[in-house]
Amino acid sequence: MSEPTTQPQDAAVDPAPSAPASAVTADPAAVLTDRAAALDSADPLRAVRDRFALVPDEVYLDGNSLGPPTTQVMDRLSDVVGREWGRLGIRSWDGSGWWTAPERIGDRVGALVGAAPGQVVVGDSTSVNVFKALVAAVRMAPDGRDEILVDAATFPTDGYIAESAARMTGCTIRAVAAEEIGAAAGERTAVALVNHVDYRSGRLNDLPSVTAALHAAGALAVWDLCHSAGALPVALDGDGVDLAVGCTYKYLNGGPGSPAYLYVRRDLQPRFDSPLPGWNSHADPFGMAPAYAPADGALRGRVGTPEILSLLALDTALDAWDGVDVADVRAKSLALTDFFLESVTALVPPGRVETVTPLPHAERGSQVSLRCANSGEVMRTLTERGVIGDHRSPDVLRFGFTPLYTRFADALRAARVLADVLEGTP
């Protein structure tokens, strides 16, 4: 999962379009400064940064944990609280579209993960959606399949919830490295839960081939997109994914704890048998019938009343994607992480950090994880100096690169401050 520190792939680094000839003889920091300026100047996404309310003079590289607010979110919340809730009250469930917001906003998220409308619904936490997805998947599996595979390096909650889903459906559970999960699936495997990008290492798993291998083994594939949605192209429909979940507070900038989402492929929806059949998923929710009858479509994945303030803040955050091509986001993400790794290699004293994130582009998400002694203390000092990343126990520094608002100059400054901190320079 981890790899030795080496130079980033040269081929991946976009050469500065207007690198001055004199750069060859300049000091490395000056060369990198010029390159950053040139890369920022040529960035097709550079104007998108203005859509975010960022802290001046701070480099925010923690958008893989909590994306920052957009400039419009407070205006939207003022309208939701003052007019929709305060003046219209309960009439807003219909009149302001609150009731249908989970599926309407779900379609907006779907557009960012390659899902045609009608297959994504927003609501609940990622953990709750993992439970729905796994139990429903087991119930769809042919008789006799009673094994759930989980990604051995998974973010812990997925494993804990998978264990509960297994216990409650009479399945066994087996942890397997993500890259081996396709090969590990056998005739007893009902479903596998895999992370698209590993939260710790930043490793990008091969969604198309793992999905295909699971299908070849007769198993269903549930993908966790928490660390990929909004950072790189995802083709849920195109790659035949069965079910997927993800959060919206990282690269989708929905706000702290903004609601998660659930994707159920259209042809599987009639067989989606939820373990949480709340009234919001009923075919006639206001009929108040004592017997449950599931709605058609994605909204079968709904449960109870959605947390509207958090949900509509997410709706507004998604406006930041207007006119943005995810292919441009991916290209910039790789260029940013390449440039950061190059800067770290050039500036940080040798041997002080080890790159955990895979270097091949095909295996890299949108974060760079560096193994580092005293990583907790190092991250505290970085934060004091205006470079915000985070730290995962025991020894990993994480830097998330969100192409919508992160500049190459930010990547360089982060590397420079990291070098200063590790050199003990005040």
Added chain:
Amino acid sequence: MSEPTTQPQDAAVDPAPSAPASAVTADPAAVLTDRAAALDSADPLRAVRDRFALVPDEVYLDGNSLGPPTTQVMDRLSDVVGREWGRLGIRSWDGSGWWTAPERIGDRVGALVGAAPGQVVVGDSTSVNVFKALVAAVRMAPDGRDEILVDAATFPTDGYIAESAARMTGCTIRAVAAEEIGAAAGERTAVALVNHVDYRSGRLNDLPSVTAALHAAGALAVWDLCHSAGALPVALDGDGVDLAVGCTYKYLNGGPGSPAYLYVRRDLQPRFDSPLPGWNSHADPFGMAPAYAPADGALRGRVGTPEILSLLALDTALDAWDGVDVADVRAKSLALTDFFLESVTALVPPGRVETVTPLPHAERGSQVSLRCANSGEVMRTLTERGVIGDHRSPDVLRFGFTPLYTRFADALRAARVLADVLEGTP
């Protein structure tokens, strides 16, 4: 469950402290107007109304569905978005107390439902909390108990979720009228799920005696407090309730879809075995251990990352309770509903409505439900004329009386407009 229309209990109606002697000969409407003014003037809660952002000239009697915003909620959200999220970012999980908010706000809710600190946690929807509570209760029950009883008139989602909990734990389910549920419990009964106040009729069920009867039968009691918390005294600890759930967007005014809560009595917490063991309930959530180990206490009921904007709006809404005695709330609630029923009887043409809500105080929540022909159309017209209640299929008008902001004059105006609508007066 429904009762014939009769006069409200005279003994229950607080006579107007300063009713003029001339009232005896005045027309009924004038008498009622004077009484309303006197009752409002003597109301110990009258100043609390100023804590709410209400629509001028509107009578809002739908606080049993969606409470209105308090005057402070927008300032709080501005601070949460601008400073906590926007400036501090992820540092707010610790620095702004986001991480511990579910249990801290849970204790504030607990204070309103008779729960000592450390037993209530806020988060997820009511439906999700019903699932946690029922599955955990079945797992606590002695071997051989495999029956779940549900209140036959329950709000539908509780029944749907109970059905799922039964299916996933190998139990059977049986629907019984709430008032018979204690007697119905037998040696196979693991747990019963009962509504404290019926959402449709407004009937108050006898929590102490039903709980005692369930315990006598060896079963656990799970109460749904959606329609009682904030409207009348609840003594969870005092009455020995095992588990309870409730929403916060009705009488607690948390905002549309604000998070629900879960109560687990302290001595049962070590045995609370959650079906949704998300990482927020782990003993060491940031240890990121692959094996689940539950935290101690109420936070064992947490699941995933809480929706912070909705959660903190609720926190601010609870400030409206500062210095408020729930006994005063109950007294005013009964006086308000008595006065409304008296006004309806005096003003509405005979035979046009039938009171569904029980008249004895011991059986009445904080709403009045009236059966009425064309109730949907009647409620639309009431709303157009500034009296906001709601309508439950097929023929019930619901009027919620929230003592924190509803005046006796509002109750009278609602009755007068209802009379006008039913008389066809423009």
